[in-house]
Each structure stands twice: as structure tokens, then as C-alpha cells.
Amino acid sequence: MSREVRRFEARAASADAYLLGEGPVWDAARERLLWVDIDAGQVLEGRLVGDSVRVDRGHEFGETVGAVVCDRDGGLLVAGRRGLLAVKGGDEPGRPSGAGDSSGNGAGGERAYLVDLVPEGKDSRLNDGACDPAGRFLVGSLALDDRHGQECLYRYETDGTVTAVDTDLALSNGLAWSPDLSTMYSVDSVPGTIWARAYDAVTGAYGERRVLLEISDGTPDGLCADVDGNLWIAIWGAGQVRCHSPEGEHLATVEVAAPNVTSVAFVGPRLDTLLITSARTGMTREETARHPDAGRVFLADVGTRGLPTSYWSGPVSG
Template sequence: MARPTPQRAELWADCRCSLAESPRWDDRTNQLLWVDLDAGDLWKARTDRTAPPDGGPVRVQFDRPTSVAVPRMDGGLLTAGPGGFVWTDRDGRPGRTVDLPEDWSVMRMNDGACDPAGRLLCGSTSREAGAGPGRLYQLDGDGRVRVLLDGLGMSNGIAWSPTGDTVYHVDSLAHEVAAHDYDVDGGALGDRRRFLVLEEDFGMPDGLTVDAEGFLWVAVWGAGRVLRCAPDGEVVSHVDVPARYVTACAFGGDSLSDLYITTARRPSTGRPPRAEPAAGGVFRCAPGTSGLPLSRFDG
């Protein structure tokens, strides 16, 4: 059977972030949230607007680099950055903190997401390759932390199957997406298996999401595309993005039927911004399927 014709995502928010990451749709506010990791900015824009959003996206400045901003059950956000985890209100004002045992001179926090029970899983990575091993942390609503994985090259995207019994996790430097059995009740990782491995000259897997049919959508850094993978790991289609450094993706909108894709434009990528004027923006397409509801942090 022939594969479907690739779709092409169109620019939705021309925010020109250095490193846009961690998109997620908040159904309480009807907004897409994402961060500019290096700048420490949270961006918000309503998804019921045409491209670009009417009035443009709103930027909230944090006081530190921020890799993840997850809506909380009780309101506000949980963020990850140098030092560990910080509870904030929706305007970025900090509250409770949980410190992590990392050498922040060489390490930083990276992508993360909440499991169906409301725990945050979020990884660390070295600022320069080989500076230190990455870890995958789990944070409970009461502030308890445990390390689920150690010795990672670059802990990155994470998402769960529709039933919650499988978690998918990216190690970008290994060019690999792994699948683990997952105990939602206890939060424990089970057996591991390789799900997807990309050739080094193709690009690195980065952020990912899962649709309602159980298919994975994997952003590929360096390839300008998002792959759609069947539950058995077969790549069945893809979305082309007019920016080479694709970082992550998430479903949003009232019916969760739009796919939003974040990208990077920072000079360290070696790709001059003038060659890709929309790089660092958020792109959107309607892939013909829908996503799963957001899991909020239970704390």
C-alpha cells in the first residue's frame, strides 16, 4: 500500500524563538503554551484563531532558562530549569521549589510531560556532549523525586499510549525512541524495547506526542519534518516543516485535531536565520487524526 502524500505545515505563530520547545494545549484557557528554552520565556496563544493568532501570542518572561511549563491541577504551572522544579502562577511568579542533584554548570533540564496520574517525568542533559550523564526524573504531586533512568545521552520527548501502559522516551544522542511498560498506579518503568532508531545522517528524534489511535508523532531535529509511526514502529507518513530544526509537537484545538509544531533558530545550529525566515516559529497542520487530552500535574 502506498504511503499517504506528505503534508506540509504552515506558519501559525511567527514568534522567532531561539529554541521553542514543549508545546501543549490547555483546554481550560483554550491556549497553546510553549517555552523558549534559552530565553526563559513562556508563550501563550489562543488556538481558535487563524494564522497568525489575532493579536499575536503573549510572552511571559521567567527569571531563568525554562525547558518545560506544565499546567497544574490546582492552577498555575510547574516549570523545570536550572536547580530543578518550580511551582509558579500563570504569570511566572515562583513559589515552591524542589532541588535536583545536578552540576548545573554543565547540565540543564530538558523535555518532560505528565503521566495519566499527574506525575511529571522530565529529563536532564549535558550542555555539551559528554559533559555528564542525563537522567530521567519523576516528580510526584507531593514533591517526592526519584530517578527512573540514568546514563542517558540526551533525555528528550516523552509520551504515553492511550491506555497509559506504555511510555515512549527519546534519547536524542542515541538517535532512538524507546518504549517501556509503565505502571500508572505506581509510576514504575517496566521492560524496555527499541521502538524507533534513526540514521545519524537523517536527524535526531526530539519531542513527540501520541494520537488517539496510538500512533506516535516524532519531531526530527535536522530533518525539517515530523514522522508518524504506527504502534509497531513503522513510519507510515510524515509532515514537512519549512524549518530544519524541528523540536516538538502537540495536538490542540477544540477537537484536538490540529498538530502544532515548534522549531528553533539559534545560531549554534549552523543554519543562518535568513535561510529559513520562519525558523523559531510555531507551525500547524490538520493531519486527519486527533490527539489525547492534556495530563496536568497533580500538585
């Protein structure tokens, strides 16, 4: 007998609305939020201030930015349109990143282009990414033309080499790992599939994919896991985040006042607040009028805690 689905409601928390907000990350050492506006080519740094999200700094890249993660020194690894870039860190733990930069638009630290991932001549861009528990960076791609089933999930190894984990995806998206680190979850948005596979965080060995869940009433986008191993999945087109058990059972729904919900992360010192990003790109004027909070960052209290962010452990220069 299935359990009753719990219901929650998110609250808008950012002053600004973003074109395609994505990929939230909680940097515990600096109590810092990171996320991207893909279409604006921007990485945002901010923090929680009471019940709101405040932006401290923005990094402009002049191209789409699919994802951002950070290393233990506060440096950033950024998925640009086709490859990866590093932004040198150096902020002191506990000091708000960008403190003293009143513009909120600082260029940040020294930058280095690390590696191309999308092959020359392939009309694709990099999309969502995350670090595995050992600090390797995984990032997927999506097609910018009408190709189907040729997109990749890449893994940037700590020695600077690249592994193609998957090469047959339609639109690679969210990534998460189970609390015991033995299972990796990944999203292929176009078919609406959440995959699960065995994963060895120490060696990096991984098993064959299996279908955990298929979603047809909306498009699964980003996701994260909580301390109980449940998955919180952003559903583009449905205005919801849905929680599913490791067996796929629907446990909870978070209603969001934005139809295109993009990603989720547990944030805050206790990792007990669910942060939700959304998008307004592609919406008509009428749709935007009906959903004025579309594109904003949202927060929700859902009665559980998330898992600590894994820091990037790879190279900081090309």
C-alpha cells in the same frame, strides 16, 4: 507489505520566531497554548486565533527553561535550568490567560521554587518534560559539557519526592503515553533512540526499556501520540515531523519550512490540529536567510486527533 507514506505540509502560524521554541502543551480548560523558548528563558501563553497562534503573555525566568505544564487551576510547573518552579494560577476556565495584559510580557502569578533536580557540580540542564496520566511530572536532562551517557529522566511525584527513572541517557527528550496508558515512550536524542516501556499509570510502576525505533537521518526531539496510538516525532535537522505506528512503521511525514523542528502537540477544542515548534538558535546568517520561518510555530492538518493533556497533580509550594 508497507503502506504508502502520507505527506502533509505545515504552515507558519506565529508572528514571532523563537530561538529555541519547545514543549507545546494544550490546556483544554482555558483553551490555552503553553510553550517555552528555552534559550530566552521564557514561557509563552497563547491561543489559536483562526489559522494563527497569538501570544497573550510571557513569563521571564532569567535562566534556561526546558519545559512547562499546568495544573487544573491554571498554575504552571516550570523546569528551570536545574530545578522546578511553580507559578500560581487562578485564571477562570474559558478566559484567555493574560486577558487585559496588553504588554504580553506579564510576570504572572506568585512563584515558588520547589526542588533541585540536577545535582550541584553536574554541568547539565533540564530539558523536555510532560505529565504522566496520573499527573506526575517527568523531565529529563542534557549535558552542557562533553560527558556522555550520564543524563537522567526524573519523575517528580505528587508527594513532592523525586524518582530517577533513567540515569544513563545522552540527551533526554520527548515523552508520550499510549492511549490505553499502558506504555510510556521516551526519546534519547543523541543516539537517535525512541524507547518504549510498560507503565502503570495508577501505581507509577514501570518496566524495562526496549528500543521501538532508531532514527539516523536527523535527530528525534519531541513527540506526542494520537488516538490510534501512533507517534508524531519532531526530527531536528530534517525539517520534518514523522508519524510512526506503535510497531515503528513509518506512516506519514509533515514537511516544515524550518530545518530544526523541536516538538509537537495536538491542539484546539477537538485536538485535531498538530502544532509544531522550531528553533533558529545556532543557525548562520546564510541559513537563516534560506529558512526565514525558522523558529516560528507551525500548524498542520494531518487527519487525526490527539490525546487530552494530563494536568499536573503535585504540590504548588516548596
